[in-house]
Amino acid sequence: MPPAVYLDHAATTPVRAEVVAAMTPFFGPRFGNPSSLHRWGREARASLDEARERVAACLGARTDEICFTSCGTEGDNFAILGAWRTARQHGRRAVVTSGIEHKAILGAVHQAAAEGAEERWLAVDASGTVEPASFRDLVRDDVAVCSVMWVNNEIGTVQDIPVLADEAHGQGVTFHTDAVQAFGKIAIDASRQPFDLLTVSGHKIGAPKGIGALYIRRGTPLEPLLHGGSQDAGRRPGTENVAFVVGFACAAEMAVAERDAESARLRRLRDALEAALVARIPDVVVHGRRGQRAPHILNVSVPGTDSESMLMALDLAGVAASSGSACQSGSVSPSHVLAAIGVSPDVASAAVRMSLGVLTTDEHVGRVAELFPALAEKARRLTGSRA
Amino acid sequence: MTRPRVLAAMSGGVDSSVAAAVLVERGFDVIGVTMKLFCHGDDVPDRPCCSLESINDARRVCEQLGIPHYVLNMERTFGRDVVDDFVAEYARGRTPIPCVRCNTFTKFRDLVAKADALDAPWIATGHYARAEAGVMRRGRDSHKDQSYFLWGIDRAVVARLLLPVGDLTKAETRARARALGLDVVADKIESQDICFVPDGDHAAVVSRRLGAGAPALAPGPFVTTGGDVVGEHGGFVRYTVGQRRGLPGGSSRPLYVLAIRPDDRAVVIGPREALFGRSVVAREVNWLARVPPRAGSPVEVQVRHRAPAVPATIARLEMTGEANGGRGGEIELALDTPVAAIAPGQSVVFYTRDEVLGGGVIERQ
Numbered sequence: 175m176p177p178a179v180y181l182d183h184a185a186t187t188p189v190r191a192e193v194v195a196a197m198t199p200f201f202g203p204r205f206g207n208p209s210s211l212h213r214w215g216r217e218a219r220a221s222l223d224e225a226r227e228r229v230a231a232c233l234g235a236r237t238d239e240i241c242f243t244s245c246g247t248e249g250d251n252f253a254i255l256g257a258w259r260t261a262r263q264h265g266r267r268a269v270v271t272s273g274i275e276h277k278a279i280l281g282a283v284h285q286a287a288a289e290g291a292e293e294r295w296l297a298v299d300a301s302g303t304v305e306p307a308s309f310r311d312l313v314r315d316d317v318a319v320c321s322v323m324w325v326n327n328e329i330g331t332v333q334d335i336p337v338l339a340d341e342a343h344g345q346g347v348t349f350h351t352d353a354v355q356a357f358g359k360i361a362i363d364a365s366r367q368p369f370d371l372l373t374v375s376g377h378k379i380g381a382p383k384g385i386g387a388l389y390i391r392r393g394t395p396l397e398p399l400l401h402g403g404s405q406d407a408g409r410r411p412g413t414e415n416v417a418f419v420v421g422f423a424c425a426a427e428m429a430v431a432e433r434d435a436e437s438a439r440l441r442r443l444r445d446a447l448e449a450a451l452v453a454r455i456p457d458v459v460v461h462g463r464r465g466q467r468a469p470h471i472l473n474v475s476v477p478g479t480d481s482e483s484m485l486m487a488l489d490l491a492g493v494a495a496s497s498g499s500a501c502q503s504g505s506v507s508p509s510h511v512l513a514a515i516g517v518s519p520d521v522a523s524a525a526v527r528m529s530l531g532v533l534t535t536d537e538h539v540g541r542v543a544e545l546f547p548a549l550a551e552k553a554r555r556l557t558g559s560r561a
Numbered sequence: 562m563t564r565p566r567v568l569a570a571m572s573g574g575v576d577s578s579v580a581a582a583v584l585v586e587r588g589f590d591v592i593g594v595t596m597k598l599f600c601h602g603d604d605v606p607d608r609p610c611c612s613l614e615s616i617n618d619a620r621r622v623c624e625q626l627g628i629p630h631y632v633l634n635m636e637r638t639f640g641r642d643v644v645d646d647f648v649a650e651y652a653r654g655r656t657p658i659p660c661v662r663c664n665t666f667t668k669f670r671d672l673v674a675k676a677d678a679l680d681a682p683w684i685a686t687g688h689y690a691r692a693e694a695g696v697m698r699r700g701r702d703s704h705k706d707q708s709y710f711l712w713g714i715d716r717a718v719v720a721r722l723l724l725p726v727g728d729l730t731k732a733e734t735r736a737r738a739r740a741l742g743l744d745v746v747a748d749k750i751e752s753q754d755i756c757f758v759p760d761g762d763h764a765a766v767v768s769r770r771l772g773a774g775a776p777a778l779a780p781g782p783f784v785t786t787g788g789d790v791v792g793e794h795g796g797f798v799r800y801t802v803g804q805r806r807g808l809p810g811g812s813s814r815p816l817y818v819l820a821i822r823p824d825d826r827a828v829v830i831g832p833r834e835a836l837f838g839r840s841v842v843a844r845e846v847n848w849l850a851r852v853p854p855r856a857g858s859p860v861e862v863q864v865r866h867r868a869p870a871v872p873a874t875i876a877r878l879e880m881t882g883e884a885n886g887g888r889g890g891e892i893e894l895a896l897d898t899p900v901a902a903i904a905p906g907q908s909v910v911f912y913t914r915d916e917v918l919g920g921g922v923i924e925r926q
Contacts, residue, residue, distance in 0.1 A: 483678040486631050490592070490679060503616045505597045505632035556677050 178492040179538040183378070183531025184327050184355060184471055185496055189421070190380035190532070196424040197382075200417030208414050209405065218416050225416075225423035232426040233372070233389055234363035241388045241410050242419050246354040247278040248399070249373035249388040252410075253350040254282035254319060256396035257371065258291055261318030261348065270312050270320040272296040272304055273514030274331070276352055279321050280510070291318065301465025302331030302515045309338060317347045319371075324356035328498035328511040328527055329462035330471030332360065339369040348394060354378055354386075358429030359437055359468050370394045374426075376418065380532065381425035385418035440530045441469035443539045447528065448472055450543035455550055459521055461512060470531055473498065475517070475524035479553040482506045484526050487549045493542055498527040564590040567683035567723055568676040570668060571595050571622065571630070573615030575746045576687030576726050578622045579734050582741045583725040584685055585626050592679060593623040593630040596672065598639040598663075599757040612756070621745050633675060635667060642666040644757060648770045651763065652777045654821035655906030656801040658710065658866075659755055661922075665713030665847075673718055685723040689731075690917075692722035697849050699915040702730040709866045712910045712920025713847050715888075764798050781826025783809055786819065786835060797821045800828045803836060803902025817902075837899035841873075843909045843921030846880065846890045850918040853880075860911045860918060862894055864903050870912050872897040892921055 200221070206214030208222045223237075230237045243249045258269055269283050269291045287293045294317070297308035304322055313320050320342050324335050335351050342349035350371035353362060357374040364372070371394060376385035390396055390409070402411035429436075451458050451474060461473040476484075481497040485506065488495050497506045512522035528542070569581040571593045584591050595616045616632055623630035643662045650657035668686065676684050689700030690708040697719050700706040726734050738747035754761050768778055778796040785791055792809035794800065799807065804818040808830055817836050820829040841864060854860055856878040861870035873894045880890035894909065903909075903926045910920035 482631075482633060483675060486592075486675075487679060489629065489631075503595075503597050503613055503632050504620070505634035507634060553678055556674065 176492060176541060178494070179541060180494045180533045181528040181530060181538070181542065182494045182496050183533070184527065184529035186377045186383065187380050187531055188533065189377075189382050190425060190428065192428065193381055193421040193424045197417040197421040200420060204416075206416075208416060209403070218414075221420055222414055222416050225419045228423040229387055229426050232362075232423075232430045233374070234365040234367075235389050236392065238407075239364065239390055239392060241390055241406055242414060242422075243373075243386045243388055243410065244384055244415075245386050246276070246352065246373055246375035246378075249375070249386050250276065250278035250321075250350075250352055251282045251285075252388050252396065252399050253371040253373060254279060254286060254321060255399060257319035257348045257350065257394070258286040258289070259397040260395040262290065266316055266318040266347075268292040268294050268312075268314075268317045270294040270296060270317050270347075272298050272322055274298055274302055274326050274328075274511045275321065275323050276327055276354070277510075279323070279352060283321075286318075296322070298515055299465075300515055302326055302329050302462045302511070303465045304333055304338065309341060313342050313345055313347055315345045315347075317342075317345065319348045319350055321350040321352065323352040323354075324360060324362075324372075325353070325468040325471075326462070326511060327355045328471075328509060328525075329465075329473045329515070330355075330467040331462045331465040332356070332468055335369060336367040339367065343368055355468060355471070357426070358433055359440075359470060361433070364389055364391065371396075376422040376425060379425045379429040381422040382418055385415060385422045387422070436532075437469045440534065443534055443536065444469055444472050444530055446536075447530075447539045447543055448474075450539075451546060454543070454547035458550075459517075461517065461525065462515070471527065471529050473525055473527040475521045475526070476550040476554065477521060477524060478557045479524045479550050481523060481525055483553050484524070484549060487553070488526075488545070491545055491549070493545060496527045496529070497525055564588055565683060566590040566592065566679070566681040567685050568672065568679060568681040569593050569685040570672060570687075571619040572687070573612070573618035573622075573746065574687065574751070575738050575743070575749050576689070576734055577685075578619070578687070578743050578746045579729075579737050579741070580685050580687040580723075580725045581622065581628070582626055582743060583737070584723060585628060589683070589723075591626070591628045591685070592681060593619060593626075593628050594633050594672070594675070595619040595630070596633050596635045596639070596667065598635055598667065599644065600636060618745050618749075622743055625743065625745075633672070635671060638671050639663065639667050639757075644766075644770075647763075648767050650906050651767050651798045652771060652775065652823070653906075654777070654797055654823035656904045657906045658908055659757070660710045661713055661908050664711055669711075669714035669718045669722075673715075673721070676721075682721060683723050684718070684721050685725065687726050688724050689727055690724055691727035692719050692724050695720040695851070697722075697917040698727075699912070699917070700724075700727045705731050708915075708917050709863060709908065709910050709920075712849065712908060712917055713845075714849070716847075716849050716851075719849055764796065767798050776823065776826055779826060781828065783830055784827045786829060786831045791830070794828050797823065797826055797828050802904035833901070836901045838901075838903045838926035839896050839899050840876070840926060841894045841896065841900075841903055841909050842891065842924045842926070843894075844891050844924050845888070846878075846892050846919060846921040847888045848919035850913075850916070854911070854918065860894070861913065862896070863910045863912065864900055864923065865907055868900075870910075871900055891924070 206218035208219040294312045297305040339349040352373045354375045370391045372389040377383040459475040567589045571577045647659045688707045689705040691698040699708045777798040782790045783792040816830045862873045863870040873896045876895040877893035911918040
C-alpha cells in the first residue's frame with residue numbers, strides 16, 4: 175500500500191510539534207487558573223495575556239479585541255446572535271448573509287430569525303462571489319448585522335471583505351466575516367481592514383480542536399452568549415483553556431509567518447492537481463473556478479459519478495478527501511453551497527473536495543492525479559452499464 | 562494482499578455485526594456499510610434522526626473489528642422504491658411487505674452497485690438464510706428463517722452473497738457476539754417494527770404522505786359477504802386480510818377481515834371458514850432457481866412469513882420478463898389444501914424443501 179494521502183486540511187489539520195511543545199507545560203506544572211490570585215494563577219494569567227497579545231499581533235488587532243472561544247462555531251454564533259440581540263434594541267431588525275456560509279452562520283441566522291429577525295440573502299454568482307448590487311440593495315440602515323465568509327470552506331471562493339465591510343459601515347451596519355479558512359492564507363489586518371467581527375479557529379492551522387477566537391473591534395456592542403464569571407471582562411465567562419490558548423498563539427504565529435511561502439506552495443500544488451484532472455477528465459467541473467480562489471481548496475465533480483462512491487474508493491486507496499458536507503450520521507448530504515451557486519443536483523452530488531495543507535507534497539499530488547481519474551472512469555463505467 | 566473483498570451491510574444489530582465479524586475471522590477484506598434509508602428529521606420528536614444510534618453502533622463494531630465503516634445515503638432511492646410503494650399499496654387496500662422491496666431493490670441491487678464500485682465481489686448481510694453455490698436456502702434456524710423476504714433479488718446476485726448467520730440459530734449468534742466481545746450489540750433487543758415506521762403506526766406514515774383526508778384513511782363500511790353493512794371503520798388502511806382486531810362485536814362467532822374494497826372503502830368481514838382459499842394469483846414473479854419450474858409442476862408455497870409451506874401445483878404461468886433475468890409475469894397456483902388469509906400485497910414464495918425457487922406478489926386469491 176503506498177503511503178496515505180491526506181487531502182482534507184479544510185476539515186482539520188494535524189497539531190504541529192511546536193504547538194504540542196508549547197502546550198506541554200500547561201498539562202504539567204503550569205496548571206493554574208488564571209483567575210487565581212496566587213503564584214499558580216499569576217503564571218497562568220501571564221501566559222494567557224501573552225498569548226492574547228500574540229494572537230492580536232497576528233490579526234493586526236489590539237489585545238482587548240481578541241476573545242478566545244471554543245471553536246469557529248462559537249465565534250460565528252457569538253458574532254451573529256450577540257450583534258443581533260444588541261442591535262434589535264435600536265430598531266435594526268434584519269440580518270444579512272449569503273447562502274454559501276458555513277452551517278454555523280446559517281444556524282445562528284435561523285436562530286436570530288426565530289427571535290424575530292428578518293433574514294436577507296445576498297445573491298451569489300456561479301463562482302460563489304457575492305453580487306455587489308445585491309449587497310447594496312440588502313445592507314441598509316435597518317440591518318443589525320451582516321456576515322460574509324472570507325474564504326468559502328467548500329469551494330474556496332474569496333470575497334472582497336474590506337470593500338464589503340466598508341460598504342456596510344456606510345449604513346452603520348455591524349460587519350462580520352468567518353475567516354476560519356482564510357486565516358493563514360489571506361492577509362488579515364484589523365488595523366487596515368474595516369471588519370467589526372472576525373472568526374478564526376485553531377484546528378485549521380495546526381492547533382488542537384477546541385480553541386478559536388473572535389476578533390471584536392473596540393466599540394462593537396455584543397451581547398454575551400454565556401453568563402457567569404468575569405473572565406474576558408464578562409464577554410466570555412468560563413475558565414480559560416490556557417494550554418490551548420497558548421497552542422493557538424503558537425500556531426497562529428507560524429501560520430502568519432509562513433503565509434506567503436506556504437500559500438504559494440499550495441497554490442502551485444493545487445493548480446498542478448487541477449490541471450492534471452482537467453487534462454485527464456475533459457468534462458470535469460471545477461467549482462468556483464471563475465472566481466478568486468484560496469490556494470488550498472479544489473472542489474471537482476465528474477459527471478456520472480457520485481461523491482459517496484468516490485470518497486469511499488479514495489479512502490480504500492488511502493486518500494482522504496471530503497464532500498464538503500456531511501450529516502450527523504456521517505453520510506454524504508447534498509451541498510447547500512453548490513446548490514446556492516446554481517450547480518445542478520446531479521453535478522453537485524458528484525462533488526469531491528480536496529484541500530491541501532501542511533502534509534501535502536508533490537508526490538501526493540502526483541499520486542492523486544493518477545488515481546482520481548482512474549477511479550472516476552471506473553465509477554462512470556459502472557453508472558453507464560446500469561443506465 | 563489479495564484477500565477477497567466483501568461489502569457487509571451492517572444495521573447496528575447483532576446479526577449483521579456477527580456476520581461481519583465471522584467474515585473478518587475467515588480472512589475476508591470486510592468493508593462495513595450502514596445504509597441511511599430515511600430521515601425523520603423534525604417529523605418525529607425525541608427520536609434520533611435516521612436511527613443515529615444504530616449507525617453509531619455499527620460504527621463502533623467496525624472500529625472494534627478493525628475494518629472501515631461508511632454510511633451510505635440511500636434515502637432517495639429507498640424513498641422511491643420502498644416507501645412510495647408502501648404508501649401506494651396501502652392506499653389500494655393491500656398489505657405490502659417493504660422488507661421484500663428493500664431486499665430486492667435497495668440491498669441487493671443498489672448496494673450491489675456500491676460493491677461493484679469498490680471492487681467487492683461479495684455482499685454480506687445478517688439474514689437468516691443460506692446462499693450456497695448460487696442456491697438460496699432457508700436459514701438453519703427455522704424460527705428465524707428470513708428466506709421468505711429474499712425471493713425478489715436478482716438471481717445473479719445470489720452467487721455473490723455471504724450470509725454467515727444463516728448457519729446459526731439466534732441463540733448461537735448472540736453467543737458468538739458475546740464470545741467476540743461485541744458487547745455493544747450482543748444483547749440488543751430485536752426490532753419487530755418496520756424500520757421507517759415509527760412505533761408501528763403505518764397509518765401515520767400513509768397520512769403524512771397522502772394527507773389525513775385520503776380515502777384509505779376516511780371512514781367506510783364494514784360489510785358482510787352477503788352485502789349487509791354492519792358498522793363503520795375509521796379507514797381501511799388499518800385493516801389487513803385475516804385480521805380480527807378492531808372489528809364490530811356482537812357476533813356469536815369470531816369475525817375476520819376477508820377482503821378490502823378500496824373503490825367503496827369497504828372492509829369485508831366474515832367467519833373464519835370464509836378466509837380459506839385454494840388458489841393464489843401472483844405478479845412480479847422472480848425466479849432464483851436455475852431451471853424455473855413450468856406450468857403443471859408441483860411446488861411448495863408459503864403465503865406469509867412464519868406460515869408453513871404447503872404443497873401446490875403451478876396452474877398457469879405467464880412469464881414476461883425472460884429477457885430480464887427471469888423477472889416479471891404472472892403465476893396462478895392451485896393449493897392442495899386450503900390456506901387461510903391469502904392477503905394481496907404479501908409475498909408468495911415457492912420452495913422445494915429448503916430451496917427458494919422464487920416468488921411473487923400476491924394479487925388475489
